[in-house]
Amino acid sequence: MVRLILLRIFESYFRHRWLNIMPIVLMIGVGSAYVVYSMPQYAARGTIYVQKQPLVSALSNVQTDFTWQTPAQVTASQLQDLMQTQAFVRSIIAKTPLEQQLTGDPTVLDRTISVYQKAVTVNTVGDNLIEVDGKYEDPATVQQMVAATMDMFVQWKLNTETQDSIVAEKFFNETIQPYQADVDKARSAMRTYLEAHPVPVRGERPPEETLEISGLQDAIDQATTRLNDAVTKAEDARLARSRAESNIRQMYLTIDAPAQPVAPTTGLRDKATKLGIFLAVGVVLSLLCIAGGALLDHSFRFALDVQHALHLPVLAMVPMTRAERMLLRAVHAEAAAAQAPSEPSESANEQAATEVLPDDNRVSENETMEQRQDWEANQSTVEDEHAALAAV
Amino acid sequence: MFARRKQRMLDTHRKTALALGMPDAVPQRIFPSEIVNNFRHMLTRLTYGEALSDKRISRISFVSALQQEGVTYTALAFATTLAHDLDAEICLVDLNWWSPGLPGALALPPQPRRWWQRRKPQEPAVELPSSPGLAGVLNGTISLEEALVPTALSNLQVLPAGEIPLAQRPVVARSEQLRSCIETLSGYFHYVLLDVPAVLTTSDAIALASLGDACCIVIRQGVTPVNSVRTALDDLKHLQMLGVVLNQTRMSTPRWIRALVPQE
Numbered sequence: 001m002v003r004l005i006l007l008r009i010f011e012s013y014f015r016h017r018w019l020n021i022m023p024i025v026l027m028i029g030v031g032s033a034y035v036v037y038s039m040p041q042y043a044a045r046g047t048i049y050v051q052k053q054p055l056v057s058a059l060s061n062v063q064t065d066f067t068w069q070t071p072a073q074v075t076a077s078q079l080q081d082l083m084q085t086q087a088f089v090r091s092i093i094a095k096t097p098l099e100q101q102l103t104g105d106p107t108v109l110d111r112t113i114s115v116y117q118k119a120v121t122v123n124t125v126g127d128n129l130i131e132v133d134g135k136y137e138d139p140a141t142v143q144q145m146v147a148a149t150m151d152m153f154v155q156w157k158l159n160t161e162t163q164d165s166i167v168a169e170k171f172f173n174e175t176i177q178p179y180q181a182d183v184d185k186a187r188s189a190m191r192t193y194l195e196a197h198p199v200p201v202r203g204e205r206p207p208e209e210t211l212e213i214s215g216l217q218d219a220i221d222q223a224t225t226r227l228n229d230a231v232t233k234a235e236d237a238r239l240a241r242s243r244a245e246s247n248i249r250q251m252y253l254t255i256d257a258p259a260q261p262v263a264p265t266t267g268l269r270d271k272a273t274k275l276g277i278f279l280a281v282g283v284v285l286s287l288l289c290i291a292g293g294a295l296l297d298h299s300f301r302f303a304l305d306v307q308h309a310l311h312l313p314v315l316a317m318v319p320m321t322r323a324e325r326m327l328l329r330a331v332h333a334e335a336a337a338a339q340a341p342s343e344p345s346e347s348a349n350e351q352a353a354t355e356v357l358p359d360d361n362r363v364s365e366n367e368t369m370e371q372r373q374d375w376e377a378n379q380s381t382v383e384d385e386h387a388a389l390a391a392v
Numbered sequence: 393m394f395a396r397r398k399q400r401m402l403d404t405h406r407k408t409a410l411a412l413g414m415p416d417a418v419p420q421r422i423f424p425s426e427i428v429n430n431f432r433h434m435l436t437r438l439t440y441g442e443a444l445s446d447k448r449i450s451r452i453s454f455v456s457a458l459q460q461e462g463v464t465y466t467a468l469a470f471a472t473t474l475a476h477d478l479d480a481e482i483c484l485v486d487l488n489w490w491s492p493g494l495p496g497a498l499a500l501p502p503q504p505r506r507w508w509q510r511r512k513p514q515e516p517a518v519e520l521p522s523s524p525g526l527a528g529v530l531n532g533t534i535s536l537e538e539a540l541v542p543t544a545l546s547n548l549q550v551l552p553a554g555e556i557p558l559a560q561r562p563v564v565a566r567s568e569q570l571r572s573c574i575e576t577l578s579g580y581f582h583y584v585l586l587d588v589p590a591v592l593t594t595s596d597a598i599a600l601a602s603l604g605d606a607c608c609i610v611i612r613q614g615v616t617p618v619n620s621v622r623t624a625l626d627d628l629k630h631l632q633m634l635g636v637v638l639n640q641t642r643m644s645t646p647r648w649i650r651a652l653v654p655q656e
C-alpha cells in the first residue's frame with residue numbers, strides 16, 4: 001500500500017510537473033514583487049517599567065493578594081485592550097501627523113485606526129517591563145505613535161485613579177463659598193445685633209439679649225465648623241489626587257522614550273525571510289496540488305493498482321506510442337515512391353510541357369519580330385496537323 | 393541529426409514491428425515492437441500459465457467496462473502477434489454492432505492535430521472488402537466462409553460485425569444461432585478472439601462475452617475509473633478472467649524512480 005501511495009504521488013507530480021511547480025514559481029514572483037515594491041519600514045520602541053504597587057505601599061503593606069500574571073502581563077493586556085478601542089486610538093492619532101485623517105471620511109478614519117493597530121504592538125519583557133513597538137513607513141510618525149501610546153496609557157491610568165479625588169475636590173470647592181457666605185452672614189447678624197444692642201453702662205445685659213447673642217454665636221460657630229470641615233475635605237481630596245498621581249507615576253515609569261529611527265529596518269535578512277515565507281507557502285500549495293491530484297485520481301495507473309484493486313494479473317501494458325504513425329507514413333511514402341517511375345504524374349507532365357513549350361513571357365525583348373513570326377507560323381501548322389488527326 | 397536519429401529509430405522499429413493489412417496491399421496497421429513485445433509477453437504468459445497450453449481455452453473475449461478503451465486495437469494486435477508467432481489458425485470476430493471497430497482499426501491512425509483543430513472524420517485508408525459480416529451469416533445472406541475476410545497473414549482472418557437493427561441485437565446476442573456460429577468457427581480455427589462491446593453500455597455485452605471460454609478485460613490507463621471496472625467485473629464474474637490489459641499506458645515518473653519502488 002505504501003509503495004502504491006508513493007508511486008501515485010510521484011506520478012501525480014510528474015504527470016503535471018509544470019503545473020505542480022507553478023504555485024512555487026508564482027509565490028516566488030509575488031514575494032519578489034512584494035519585497036521590491038514594499039515601502040521601507042521604520043521601527044521605534046519605548047519601554048515602560050511597571051511596578052505592581054507604589055514604592056511606599058510596597059514597603060509598608062504586607063502583600064496579601066496573589067496572581068499568576070506578572071505586572072507587565074497585566075499592563076500589556078490592559079494596553080492591548082485599550083488599543084482596540086476607538087476613543088483611545090483617536091486620542092493617540094490626534095498627537096501624530098495622521099491627525100488630519102481623523103476629520104475625513106469615516107472609511108478613511110477606520111483605515112487610519114486599522115493602520116495604527118497594525119503598526120503598534122505591545123510585548124512583555126520579563127516581569128516588569130513592557131515594550132511598545134511601532135513599525136511604519138514614516139520615521140517621525142512611528143516615533144510619535146509609540147510616544148503617544150505610552151503617554152496616553154499613563155494618562156488614562158491617571159484619569160481613572162484620580163477621578164474620585166477630582167470629583168470630591170470639585171464638590172468641596174463648590175461648597176466652601178456658600179459656607180463662607182453663611183459664616184459671613186452669621187457674623188454680620190451678630191455685629192448688627194451688637195451695634196443695635198450695646199453693652200449697658202451699668203449692670204448686665206438683659207436675659208433676652210444674652211439669649212439672642214448666644215443664639216447668634218451658636219450660628220456663627222456652626223457655620224464656621226461646616227466651613228472648616230469642607231476646607232479640610234477639599235484639602236484631603238487634593239492630597240489624594242496628588243498621591244494617586246504620584247503612585248501612578250511610580251507604577252508606570254518610562255525607562256526608554258522612543259527615538260526617531262534613522263534607518264529602515266527592512267534589511268537583506270528581513271527581505272530574505274519574507275521571500276522564504278512566500279516560498280514556503282508555494283511549496284505547501286504545490287504539495288497540496290500533488291496530494292490532491294493523487295487522491296482524486298480514481299483510475300488505474302500501475303500494474304500494482306490493478307493487483308491491489310481487482311486482484312487480477314496484468315497480462316500486458318500497451319504503451320502509447322507514435323512509432324506506428326511514423327512507420328505507416330514511411331511505408332506509404334515508399335509505396336508511393338515505388339509507383340512513381342512507372343506512372344509519371346500529371347504535374348510532372350505539365351512541368352515537362354512548360355519546359356518544352358515556349359511561353360509568352362519567355363520571349364525576351366531582344367528577340368526580333370521575325371523570329372516571333374516564324375514561331376507563330378510553326379505553331380499554327382502544328383495546330384492544323386492536330387486538328388486533322390483529330391478529324392481522322 | 394534529428395533526421396538521422398529518426399531514421400535509426402524507424403529502422404529499429406521496422407525490424408521487429410508486425411504489419412497487418414489486406415492481402416497484396418499496403419499495410420494498414422503496423423504494430424511497433426514495443427507493443428508487439430508486450431503482447432508476446434502476454435501470449436507467453438498465457439501459454440505457459442496453462443491457460444492456452446491445454447487447448448481448454450480457444451475462444452477469448454476481449455471486453456471493457458466503458459467505450460473507447462481500445463478493445464478492438466488490443467484484440468487486433470493480440471491476434472496479429474498470435475498469428476505471427478504461433479502455427480495456428482486465428483479468427484478475430486467483431487461482435488460490436490453498436491460501434492463496429494474493425495473498419496476504424498484498419499484505417500490509418502488519425503493525424504496529429506492541435507487543440508484548436510477540429511477532428512476530421514476518419515476514413516479507412518484502404519477500402520475493406522465489402523462483406524455483410526457476421527450479420528449476413530446470421531440472417532442467412534451469405535455463408536460463414538464467404539463472410540470471413542482474409543488478411544496479409546495467411547493464418548489470420550477477420551469476421552466483421554455487419555449491421556443488425558438495434559431492436560434485434562438483444563435477441564441475436566442471446567440466440568443459439570450466434571452460439572452455434574461461434575462454435576463452428578472454433579472448429580475451423582485454433583483460436584477465436586471476440587471483440588465485445590463495453591459491458592456498462594449494454595447488458596448484451598455480458599451475453600456476448602459469455603460466448604468465449606475466458607475473458608480479458610481492457611482498461612485504459614489513467615481514464616477508466618476503478619468503480620466502473622469493478623462493476624463490469626461483477627457482471628462478468630461467471631466467466632474465467634484471464635487478466636487485465638492496461639491500454640495506452642504512459643508513465644510520467646522517470647524509470648529510475650520506479651526502479652526504486654518495487655512493483656512486484
